[in-house]
Amino acid sequence: MPDPLYHHLFEPTIKLIEERMDVLDVSGPVDFRRLAVPHPAGGHRFATGLCLPPDHTALEALGLTVPTPAEAAAVQAHLRELPARAVRGEVVWFGFDVLCETATAVPDYLSLAERFGTLVLDGVPPLATASxxxxxxxxxxxxxxxxxxxxxxxxxxxxxxxxxxxxxxxRDLDRTSSRLAMLQRAV
Structure with missing residues:
Protein backbone atom coordinates (compact mmCIF):
# COMPACT_ATOMS: atom_id res chain seq x y z
CA MET A 1 0.00 0.00 0.00
CA PRO A 2 1.42 3.37 -0.96
CA ASP A 3 0.22 5.02 2.26
CA PRO A 4 1.70 3.10 5.21
CA LEU A 5 -0.52 4.83 7.76
CA TYR A 6 -3.18 2.07 7.69
CA HIS A 7 -1.15 -0.76 6.19
CA HIS A 8 -1.00 -2.67 9.46
CA LEU A 9 -4.81 -2.78 9.59
CA PHE A 10 -4.99 -4.45 6.19
CA GLU A 11 -2.19 -6.99 6.74
CA PRO A 12 -4.52 -9.72 8.13
CA THR A 13 -6.68 -9.41 5.00
CA ILE A 14 -3.61 -9.63 2.76
CA LYS A 15 -2.56 -12.80 4.57
CA LEU A 16 -6.02 -14.37 4.08
CA ILE A 17 -6.01 -13.47 0.39
CA GLU A 18 -2.59 -15.04 -0.07
CA GLU A 19 -3.61 -18.20 1.85
CA ARG A 20 -7.01 -18.77 0.23
CA MET A 21 -6.67 -17.42 -3.29
CA ASP A 22 -4.39 -17.67 -6.27
CA VAL A 23 -2.76 -14.29 -6.62
CA LEU A 24 -1.95 -13.35 -10.21
CA ASP A 25 0.06 -10.35 -11.28
CA VAL A 26 -1.85 -8.70 -14.12
CA SER A 27 0.38 -5.67 -14.49
CA GLY A 28 2.10 -5.24 -17.77
CA PRO A 29 3.61 -2.71 -20.14
CA VAL A 30 0.31 -1.84 -21.87
CA ASP A 31 -2.42 0.28 -20.30
CA PHE A 32 -5.40 -0.98 -22.31
CA ARG A 33 -7.55 1.95 -21.20
CA ARG A 34 -5.34 4.17 -23.34
CA LEU A 35 -5.87 2.15 -26.53
CA ALA A 36 -8.52 3.12 -29.08
CA VAL A 37 -11.59 0.91 -29.15
CA PRO A 38 -14.71 1.12 -31.30
CA HIS A 39 -17.78 2.73 -29.78
CA PRO A 40 -20.68 0.40 -29.03
CA ALA A 41 -23.53 0.64 -31.48
CA GLY A 42 -26.25 3.07 -30.56
CA GLY A 43 -24.52 4.94 -27.77
CA HIS A 44 -21.51 6.65 -26.32
CA ARG A 45 -19.06 5.06 -24.00
CA PHE A 46 -17.12 7.14 -21.52
CA ALA A 47 -17.47 10.41 -23.43
CA THR A 48 -15.92 13.55 -22.09
CA GLY A 49 -14.58 16.90 -23.06
CA LEU A 50 -11.40 17.15 -21.05
CA CYS A 51 -9.57 20.24 -19.89
CA LEU A 52 -11.50 22.60 -22.09
CA PRO A 53 -10.82 26.25 -21.85
CA PRO A 54 -14.08 27.87 -20.78
CA ASP A 55 -14.69 29.43 -24.18
CA HIS A 56 -17.99 29.40 -25.99
CA THR A 57 -16.73 27.67 -29.14
CA ALA A 58 -15.46 24.59 -27.29
CA LEU A 59 -18.63 24.39 -25.21
CA GLU A 60 -20.90 24.77 -28.22
CA ALA A 61 -19.06 21.86 -29.89
CA LEU A 62 -20.30 19.75 -26.97
CA GLY A 63 -23.80 21.21 -27.14
CA LEU A 64 -23.34 23.28 -23.99
CA THR A 65 -23.64 26.92 -23.01
CA VAL A 66 -22.36 28.62 -19.87
CA PRO A 67 -25.09 28.71 -17.21
CA THR A 68 -26.67 31.97 -16.17
CA PRO A 69 -27.06 32.81 -12.47
CA ALA A 70 -30.82 32.29 -12.85
CA GLU A 71 -30.20 28.59 -13.67
CA ALA A 72 -28.65 27.83 -10.26
CA ALA A 73 -30.55 25.11 -8.45
CA ALA A 74 -30.21 22.82 -5.47
CA VAL A 75 -29.78 19.19 -6.51
CA GLN A 76 -30.49 16.30 -4.19
CA ALA A 77 -27.47 14.01 -3.98
CA HIS A 78 -27.28 11.05 -1.62
CA LEU A 79 -28.19 12.60 1.75
CA ARG A 80 -27.64 16.26 0.98
CA GLU A 81 -28.50 19.01 -1.44
CA LEU A 82 -25.71 20.39 -3.57
CA PRO A 83 -25.75 23.81 -5.27
CA ALA A 84 -25.62 23.22 -9.03
CA ARG A 85 -24.85 25.99 -11.48
CA ALA A 86 -27.51 24.55 -13.80
CA VAL A 87 -29.82 21.60 -14.33
CA ARG A 88 -30.94 21.05 -17.91
CA GLY A 89 -32.77 17.77 -18.30
CA GLU A 90 -30.09 15.08 -18.33
CA VAL A 91 -27.29 17.61 -17.77
CA VAL A 92 -26.14 18.91 -14.38
CA TRP A 93 -23.40 21.53 -14.03
CA PHE A 94 -21.26 21.96 -10.89
CA GLY A 95 -18.15 23.83 -9.87
CA PHE A 96 -15.08 21.84 -8.80
CA ASP A 97 -15.26 23.57 -5.44
CA VAL A 98 -18.74 22.16 -4.78
CA LEU A 99 -18.14 18.54 -5.82
CA CYS A 100 -14.50 18.08 -4.85
CA GLU A 101 -13.53 20.64 -2.23
CA THR A 102 -16.52 20.17 0.09
CA ALA A 103 -17.56 17.16 2.14
CA THR A 104 -19.00 15.07 -0.69
CA ALA A 105 -18.52 11.33 -1.10
CA VAL A 106 -18.93 8.48 -3.57
CA PRO A 107 -22.62 7.94 -2.67
CA ASP A 108 -23.27 11.55 -3.74
CA TYR A 109 -21.60 10.91 -7.11
CA LEU A 110 -23.48 7.64 -7.55
CA SER A 111 -26.76 9.39 -6.84
CA LEU A 112 -25.97 12.06 -9.44
CA ALA A 113 -24.95 9.39 -11.97
CA GLU A 114 -28.32 7.69 -11.55
CA ARG A 115 -30.19 10.91 -12.34
CA PHE A 116 -28.04 12.58 -14.98
CA GLY A 117 -26.42 11.34 -18.18
CA THR A 118 -23.99 14.28 -18.34
CA LEU A 119 -22.09 15.92 -15.52
CA VAL A 120 -20.23 19.16 -16.24
CA LEU A 121 -17.51 20.18 -13.80
CA ASP A 122 -16.04 23.63 -14.26
CA GLY A 123 -13.25 25.45 -12.48
CA VAL A 124 -11.09 22.31 -12.60
CA PRO A 125 -7.65 23.32 -11.29
CA PRO A 126 -4.37 21.49 -11.68
CA LEU A 127 -4.76 18.85 -8.96
CA ALA A 128 -1.37 19.86 -7.57
CA THR A 129 -3.12 22.97 -6.25
CA ALA A 130 -6.16 21.14 -4.86
CA SER A 131 -6.41 19.80 -1.34
CA ARG A 171 0.26 8.80 -5.40
CA ASP A 172 -2.91 6.84 -6.15
CA LEU A 173 -3.67 8.97 -9.23
CA ASP A 174 -2.24 6.54 -11.83
CA ARG A 175 -5.68 4.96 -12.29
CA THR A 176 -7.27 8.41 -12.55
CA SER A 177 -4.76 9.46 -15.19
CA SER A 178 -5.42 6.28 -17.11
CA ARG A 179 -9.18 6.69 -16.86
CA LEU A 180 -9.00 10.32 -17.96
CA ALA A 181 -7.07 9.15 -21.03
CA MET A 182 -9.80 6.58 -21.66
CA LEU A 183 -12.50 9.22 -21.30
CA GLN A 184 -10.66 11.61 -23.58
CA ARG A 185 -10.12 9.11 -26.37
CA ALA A 186 -13.85 8.35 -26.54
CA VAL A 187 -14.75 11.88 -27.63
Missing amino acids: TDGRQRFANLVDVACDRDIRLVLIGSDPLAGLCADPTLS
Missing part, protein backbone atom coordinates in the same frame (compact mmCIF):
# COMPACT_ATOMS: atom_id res chain seq x y z
CA THR A 132 -5.54 16.16 -0.65
CA ASP A 133 -9.25 15.45 -0.11
CA GLY A 134 -10.12 17.37 -3.28
CA ARG A 135 -7.74 15.18 -5.31
CA GLN A 136 -9.26 12.03 -3.84
CA ARG A 137 -12.82 13.21 -4.46
CA PHE A 138 -11.91 14.09 -8.05
CA ALA A 139 -10.47 10.58 -8.52
CA ASN A 140 -13.67 9.11 -7.07
CA LEU A 141 -15.79 11.23 -9.41
CA VAL A 142 -13.81 10.04 -12.44
CA ASP A 143 -14.22 6.44 -11.25
CA VAL A 144 -17.99 6.85 -10.98
CA ALA A 145 -18.20 8.49 -14.42
CA CYS A 146 -16.31 5.56 -15.96
CA ASP A 147 -18.12 2.84 -14.04
CA ARG A 148 -21.59 4.31 -14.62
CA ASP A 149 -20.93 5.34 -18.22
CA ILE A 150 -21.92 8.96 -17.80
CA ARG A 151 -20.59 11.79 -19.92
CA LEU A 152 -18.14 13.87 -17.90
CA VAL A 153 -17.19 17.31 -19.18
CA LEU A 154 -14.26 18.95 -17.42
CA ILE A 155 -13.68 22.67 -17.90
CA GLY A 156 -10.57 24.39 -16.66
CA SER A 157 -6.94 23.45 -16.36
CA ASP A 158 -5.30 20.14 -17.04
CA PRO A 159 -5.97 18.39 -13.72
CA LEU A 160 -2.81 16.30 -13.97
CA ALA A 161 -0.46 19.20 -14.70
CA GLY A 162 2.33 19.47 -12.17
CA LEU A 163 1.67 16.17 -10.43
CA CYS A 164 4.76 14.43 -11.83
CA ALA A 165 7.01 16.95 -10.14
CA ASP A 166 5.88 15.78 -6.70
CA PRO A 167 5.39 12.00 -6.25
CA THR A 168 3.53 12.54 -2.97
CA LEU A 169 0.83 14.39 -4.94
CA SER A 170 0.56 11.81 -7.72
Whole structure:
Protein backbone atom coordinates (compact mmCIF):
# COMPACT_ATOMS: atom_id res chain seq x y z
CA MET A 1 0.00 0.00 0.00
CA PRO A 2 1.42 3.37 -0.96
CA ASP A 3 0.22 5.02 2.26
CA PRO A 4 1.70 3.10 5.21
CA LEU A 5 -0.52 4.83 7.76
CA TYR A 6 -3.18 2.07 7.69
CA HIS A 7 -1.15 -0.76 6.19
CA HIS A 8 -1.00 -2.67 9.46
CA LEU A 9 -4.81 -2.78 9.59
CA PHE A 10 -4.99 -4.45 6.19
CA GLU A 11 -2.19 -6.99 6.74
CA PRO A 12 -4.52 -9.72 8.13
CA THR A 13 -6.68 -9.41 5.00
CA ILE A 14 -3.61 -9.63 2.76
CA LYS A 15 -2.56 -12.80 4.57
CA LEU A 16 -6.02 -14.37 4.08
CA ILE A 17 -6.01 -13.47 0.39
CA GLU A 18 -2.59 -15.04 -0.07
CA GLU A 19 -3.61 -18.20 1.85
CA ARG A 20 -7.01 -18.77 0.23
CA MET A 21 -6.67 -17.42 -3.29
CA ASP A 22 -4.39 -17.67 -6.27
CA VAL A 23 -2.76 -14.29 -6.62
CA LEU A 24 -1.95 -13.35 -10.21
CA ASP A 25 0.06 -10.35 -11.28
CA VAL A 26 -1.85 -8.70 -14.12
CA SER A 27 0.38 -5.67 -14.49
CA GLY A 28 2.10 -5.24 -17.77
CA PRO A 29 3.61 -2.71 -20.14
CA VAL A 30 0.31 -1.84 -21.87
CA ASP A 31 -2.42 0.28 -20.30
CA PHE A 32 -5.40 -0.98 -22.31
CA ARG A 33 -7.55 1.95 -21.20
CA ARG A 34 -5.34 4.17 -23.34
CA LEU A 35 -5.87 2.15 -26.53
CA ALA A 36 -8.52 3.12 -29.08
CA VAL A 37 -11.59 0.91 -29.15
CA PRO A 38 -14.71 1.12 -31.30
CA HIS A 39 -17.78 2.73 -29.78
CA PRO A 40 -20.68 0.40 -29.03
CA ALA A 41 -23.53 0.64 -31.48
CA GLY A 42 -26.25 3.07 -30.56
CA GLY A 43 -24.52 4.94 -27.77
CA HIS A 44 -21.51 6.65 -26.32
CA ARG A 45 -19.06 5.06 -24.00
CA PHE A 46 -17.12 7.14 -21.52
CA ALA A 47 -17.47 10.41 -23.43
CA THR A 48 -15.92 13.55 -22.09
CA GLY A 49 -14.58 16.90 -23.06
CA LEU A 50 -11.40 17.15 -21.05
CA CYS A 51 -9.57 20.24 -19.89
CA LEU A 52 -11.50 22.60 -22.09
CA PRO A 53 -10.82 26.25 -21.85
CA PRO A 54 -14.08 27.87 -20.78
CA ASP A 55 -14.69 29.43 -24.18
CA HIS A 56 -17.99 29.40 -25.99
CA THR A 57 -16.73 27.67 -29.14
CA ALA A 58 -15.46 24.59 -27.29
CA LEU A 59 -18.63 24.39 -25.21
CA GLU A 60 -20.90 24.77 -28.22
CA ALA A 61 -19.06 21.86 -29.89
CA LEU A 62 -20.30 19.75 -26.97
CA GLY A 63 -23.80 21.21 -27.14
CA LEU A 64 -23.34 23.28 -23.99
CA THR A 65 -23.64 26.92 -23.01
CA VAL A 66 -22.36 28.62 -19.87
CA PRO A 67 -25.09 28.71 -17.21
CA THR A 68 -26.67 31.97 -16.17
CA PRO A 69 -27.06 32.81 -12.47
CA ALA A 70 -30.82 32.29 -12.85
CA GLU A 71 -30.20 28.59 -13.67
CA ALA A 72 -28.65 27.83 -10.26
CA ALA A 73 -30.55 25.11 -8.45
CA ALA A 74 -30.21 22.82 -5.47
CA VAL A 75 -29.78 19.19 -6.51
CA GLN A 76 -30.49 16.30 -4.19
CA ALA A 77 -27.47 14.01 -3.98
CA HIS A 78 -27.28 11.05 -1.62
CA LEU A 79 -28.19 12.60 1.75
CA ARG A 80 -27.64 16.26 0.98
CA GLU A 81 -28.50 19.01 -1.44
CA LEU A 82 -25.71 20.39 -3.57
CA PRO A 83 -25.75 23.81 -5.27
CA ALA A 84 -25.62 23.22 -9.03
CA ARG A 85 -24.85 25.99 -11.48
CA ALA A 86 -27.51 24.55 -13.80
CA VAL A 87 -29.82 21.60 -14.33
CA ARG A 88 -30.94 21.05 -17.91
CA GLY A 89 -32.77 17.77 -18.30
CA GLU A 90 -30.09 15.08 -18.33
CA VAL A 91 -27.29 17.61 -17.77
CA VAL A 92 -26.14 18.91 -14.38
CA TRP A 93 -23.40 21.53 -14.03
CA PHE A 94 -21.26 21.96 -10.89
CA GLY A 95 -18.15 23.83 -9.87
CA PHE A 96 -15.08 21.84 -8.80
CA ASP A 97 -15.26 23.57 -5.44
CA VAL A 98 -18.74 22.16 -4.78
CA LEU A 99 -18.14 18.54 -5.82
CA CYS A 100 -14.50 18.08 -4.85
CA GLU A 101 -13.53 20.64 -2.23
CA THR A 102 -16.52 20.17 0.09
CA ALA A 103 -17.56 17.16 2.14
CA THR A 104 -19.00 15.07 -0.69
CA ALA A 105 -18.52 11.33 -1.10
CA VAL A 106 -18.93 8.48 -3.57
CA PRO A 107 -22.62 7.94 -2.67
CA ASP A 108 -23.27 11.55 -3.74
CA TYR A 109 -21.60 10.91 -7.11
CA LEU A 110 -23.48 7.64 -7.55
CA SER A 111 -26.76 9.39 -6.84
CA LEU A 112 -25.97 12.06 -9.44
CA ALA A 113 -24.95 9.39 -11.97
CA GLU A 114 -28.32 7.69 -11.55
CA ARG A 115 -30.19 10.91 -12.34
CA PHE A 116 -28.04 12.58 -14.98
CA GLY A 117 -26.42 11.34 -18.18
CA THR A 118 -23.99 14.28 -18.34
CA LEU A 119 -22.09 15.92 -15.52
CA VAL A 120 -20.23 19.16 -16.24
CA LEU A 121 -17.51 20.18 -13.80
CA ASP A 122 -16.04 23.63 -14.26
CA GLY A 123 -13.25 25.45 -12.48
CA VAL A 124 -11.09 22.31 -12.60
CA PRO A 125 -7.65 23.32 -11.29
CA PRO A 126 -4.37 21.49 -11.68
CA LEU A 127 -4.76 18.85 -8.96
CA ALA A 128 -1.37 19.86 -7.57
CA THR A 129 -3.12 22.97 -6.25
CA ALA A 130 -6.16 21.14 -4.86
CA SER A 131 -6.41 19.80 -1.34
CA THR A 132 -5.54 16.16 -0.65
CA ASP A 133 -9.25 15.45 -0.11
CA GLY A 134 -10.12 17.37 -3.28
CA ARG A 135 -7.74 15.18 -5.31
CA GLN A 136 -9.26 12.03 -3.84
CA ARG A 137 -12.82 13.21 -4.46
CA PHE A 138 -11.91 14.09 -8.05
CA ALA A 139 -10.47 10.58 -8.52
CA ASN A 140 -13.67 9.11 -7.07
CA LEU A 141 -15.79 11.23 -9.41
CA VAL A 142 -13.81 10.04 -12.44
CA ASP A 143 -14.22 6.44 -11.25
CA VAL A 144 -17.99 6.85 -10.98
CA ALA A 145 -18.20 8.49 -14.42
CA CYS A 146 -16.31 5.56 -15.96
CA ASP A 147 -18.12 2.84 -14.04
CA ARG A 148 -21.59 4.31 -14.62
CA ASP A 149 -20.93 5.34 -18.22
CA ILE A 150 -21.92 8.96 -17.80
CA ARG A 151 -20.59 11.79 -19.92
CA LEU A 152 -18.14 13.87 -17.90
CA VAL A 153 -17.19 17.31 -19.18
CA LEU A 154 -14.26 18.95 -17.42
CA ILE A 155 -13.68 22.67 -17.90
CA GLY A 156 -10.57 24.39 -16.66
CA SER A 157 -6.94 23.45 -16.36
CA ASP A 158 -5.30 20.14 -17.04
CA PRO A 159 -5.97 18.39 -13.72
CA LEU A 160 -2.81 16.30 -13.97
CA ALA A 161 -0.46 19.20 -14.70
CA GLY A 162 2.33 19.47 -12.17
CA LEU A 163 1.67 16.17 -10.43
CA CYS A 164 4.76 14.43 -11.83
CA ALA A 165 7.01 16.95 -10.14
CA ASP A 166 5.88 15.78 -6.70
CA PRO A 167 5.39 12.00 -6.25
CA THR A 168 3.53 12.54 -2.97
CA LEU A 169 0.83 14.39 -4.94
CA SER A 170 0.56 11.81 -7.72
CA ARG A 171 0.26 8.80 -5.40
CA ASP A 172 -2.91 6.84 -6.15
CA LEU A 173 -3.67 8.97 -9.23
CA ASP A 174 -2.24 6.54 -11.83
CA ARG A 175 -5.68 4.96 -12.29
CA THR A 176 -7.27 8.41 -12.55
CA SER A 177 -4.76 9.46 -15.19
CA SER A 178 -5.42 6.28 -17.11
CA ARG A 179 -9.18 6.69 -16.86
CA LEU A 180 -9.00 10.32 -17.96
CA ALA A 181 -7.07 9.15 -21.03
CA MET A 182 -9.80 6.58 -21.66
CA LEU A 183 -12.50 9.22 -21.30
CA GLN A 184 -10.66 11.61 -23.58
CA ARG A 185 -10.12 9.11 -26.37
CA ALA A 186 -13.85 8.35 -26.54
CA VAL A 187 -14.75 11.88 -27.63
